[in-house]
Amino acid sequence: MSDAPVIVVGAGPVGLTAALLLARRGVGVLVLERHGSPYPLPRAVHLDDEVFRVLQAAGVADAVAARTRPMAGLRLLDGAHRVLAEFRRAPSAGANGWPQGSLVHQPDLEEELAAAVAATRAITVVRGAEVTALDQDGAGVDVTVLDRDSGVERSVRAPAVLGCDGANSTVRALVGASMRTLGRPDRWLVLDVRSADELPVWPGVHQVCDSRQPATFMPVTGGRYRWEGRLRSGETVEDATAPERLRRLLAPVDPARVEVLRAVEYIFRAQVADRWRVGRVLLAGDAAHLTPPFVGQGMGLGLRDVHQVVWKLADVLAGRAADSLLDTYQAEREPHARALIRVAQLLGALMTGGGLAGDVVRGRVLAVLRRIPAVARLATDSRTPPLRQGPLVDRRGRAGRRLAGTLIPQPDVVVEGRRCRLDDVLGDGDAELTRDLLVRRADGTEIRIEDPSGLLHRWIGSLAVVRIRPDRIVRSVRRGRGGRH
Numbered sequence: 001m002s003d004a005p006v007i008v009v010g011a012g013p014v015g016l017t018a019a020l021l022l023a024r025r026g027v028g029v030l031v032l033e034r035h036g037s038p039y040p041l042p043r044a045v046h047l048d049d050e051v052f053r054v055l056q057a058a059g060v061a062d063a064v065a066a067r068t069r070p071m072a073g074l075r076l077l078d079g080a081h082r083v084l085a086e087f088r089r090a091p092s093a094g095a096n097g098w099p100q101g102s103l104v105h106q107p108d109l110e111e112e113l114a115a116a117v118a119a120t121r122a123i124t125v126v127r128g129a130e131v132t133a134l135d136q137d138g139a140g141v142d143v144t145v146l147d148r149d150s151g152v153e154r155s156v157r158a159p160a161v162l163g164c165d166g167a168n169s170t171v172r173a174l175v176g177a178s179m180r181t182l183g184r185p186d187r188w189l190v191l192d193v194r195s196a197d198e199l200p201v202w203p204g205v206h207q208v209c210d211s212r213q214p215a216t217f218m219p220v221t222g223g224r225y226r227w228e229g230r231l232r233s234g235e236t237v238e239d240a241t242a243p244e245r246l247r248r249l250l251a252p253v254d255p256a257r258v259e260v261l262r263a264v265e266y267i268f269r270a271q272v273a274d275r276w277r278v279g280r281v282l283l284a285g286d287a288a289h290l291t292p293p294f295v296g297q298g299m300g301l302g303l304r305d306v307h308q309v310v311w312k313l314a315d316v317l318a319g320r321a322a323d324s325l326l327d328t329y330q331a332e333r334e335p336h337a338r339a340l341i342r343v344a345q346l347l348g349a350l351m352t353g354g355g356l357a358g359d360v361v362r363g364r365v366l367a368v369l370r371r372i373p374a375v376a377r378l379a380t381d382s383r384t385p386p387l388r389q390g391p392l393v394d395r396r397g398r399a400g401r402r403l404a405g406t407l408i409p410q411p412d413v414v415v416e417g418r419r420c421r422l423d424d425v426l427g428d429g430d431a432e433l434t435r436d437l438l439v440r441r442a443d444g445t446e447i448r449i450e451d452p453s454g455l456l457h458r459w460i461g462s463l464a465v466v467r468i469r470p471d472r473i474v475r476s477v478r479r480g481r482g483g484r485h
């Protein structure tokens with residue numbers, strides 16, 4: 001493996017997570033970040049249980065969990081805020097070992113990631129360092145970095161570059177990739193407020209399906225609350241936050257009870273990059289895809305990206321796999337990004353289109369309600385869709401079709417009398433799980449586990465061995481006796 005560190009461009013949540021995951025695989029990392037300090041304002045407010053497993057792999061899940069709270073679910077409301085449909089999520093840990101949905105203040109998450117990065121010797125973060133040019137040959141990439149304080153440019157060579165530099169990605173432009181647009185951009189007001197007293201609201205996400213004033217609302221953490229409302233044509237943030245409009249948007253909460261932390265316009269986009277890999281340069285997170293935030297999955301997609309690309313990159317750099325392994329990254333991740341973007345667009349259409357509130361008022365409730373559960377069920381089910389048959393997933397046979405390409409569940413297990421989470425037993429590399437609950441790790445370690453909930457027993461059924469990739473996706477299954485694969 002080359003001694004030069006991999007360069008991660010961007011110290012947002014996706015870049016910092018990528019750095020932590022690389023370091024756990026023994027890969028040195030140089031993170032280059034244009035800004036002098038982290039972005040202080042909240043964007044993401046929701047994390048699902050699969051994403052928590054990525055944070056767990058990066059070593060920060062417990063610290064982040066201490067700063068989140070479980071999300072009660074999703075409610076669809078009409079224009080008069082009557083509940084059209086409600087989809088609950090259990091506050092306790094589910095099949096992935098974490099609550100199905102959690103509410104989070106993005107700066108809290110980034111603070112925990114930054115603290116973990118600072119404590120990791122294999123990672124160096126340079127702030128005020130803007131990447132301005134890339135030049136690659138077969139063996140690596142020369143990265144030109146501008147020191148924003150001194151104005152001096154220097155060149156750094158890396159075996160690979162991960163472009164985690166957000167929606168307006170410089171890396172994407174420098175490698176000649178571009179965004180394909182999947183839908184019309186939409187202007188929305190994002191309003192964050194704080195209240196000293198707890199507001200009397202249901203602790204989940206509310207989507208107001210009213211074509212005249214579609215809106216989203218949710219309590220976050222630490223007395224913070226988020227409203228998002230679509231801006232009408234020509235309307236400014238000032239217009240939308242004028243006293244009468246604000247009163248209607250926040251109803252039934254009295255605007256006098258809250259302190260407005262910020263009111264800003266965001267353009268919600270649905271886009272996917274055409275190429276996620278050009279040679280040794282790879283894109284992840286918002287640099288690779290952008291989704292309207294209605295299902296709270298933009299950052300979640302990015303964290304899943306790096307959970308996958310990092311093990312592939314580490315294997316290629318260590319000479320354990322051919323360079324072509326990196327081509328499977330976009331092939332495996334893009335369908336999921338597109339699927340979630342489609343669900344977000346559907347939910348957006350349900351909220352904004354077709355005069356649904358009018359339909360309800362006119363009594364044509366049934367037609368509306370028939371559409372709602374399907375969309376809302378999709379919106380609350382953010383499971384990564386099963387990967388297709390390919391070089392890294394063997395879905396042949398009935399059991400293969402059932403399990404291969406999906407995430408292994410993560411119950412609590414017991415090892416030598418100690419309770420722990422399954423992923424922590426599986427380790428950072430490939431692993432096998434046998435029917436009699438022996439974990440064989442890539443490093444040769446064998447660990448006997450107990451399964452107090454019985455979930456793993458039921459899941460593995462009569463299979464002899466299940467092979468699991470480092471991103472916890474089932475690679476293949478085998479019937480017969482539980483010998484070595």
Ligand SMILES: Cc1cc2nc3c(=O)[nH]c(=O)nc-3n(C[C@H](O)[C@H](O)[C@H](O)COP(=O)(O)OP(=O)(O)OC[C@H]3O[C@@H](n4cnc5c(N)ncnc54)[C@H](O)[C@@H]3O)c2cc1C
Pocket residue numbers: 009010011012013014015032033034035039043044045046047106129130131132164165166167168169170171190266284285286287293295296297298299300301302
């Ligand atoms: C209103 C709103 C609500 C949202 N809600 C959710 C939600 O509930 N759940 C969810 O999962 N997601 C949500 N998202 C999306 C989420 O916030 C983003 O997907 C996430 O922040 C993207 O992370 P990232 O690390 O890819 O990019 P960013 O956080 O944008 O980080 C990119 C970093 O790269 C740096 N950079 C850029 N160019 C260069 C360069 N040339 N050189 C060096 N550094 C550079 C930038 O300064 C920045 O720090 C929401 C977004 C919005 C706007």
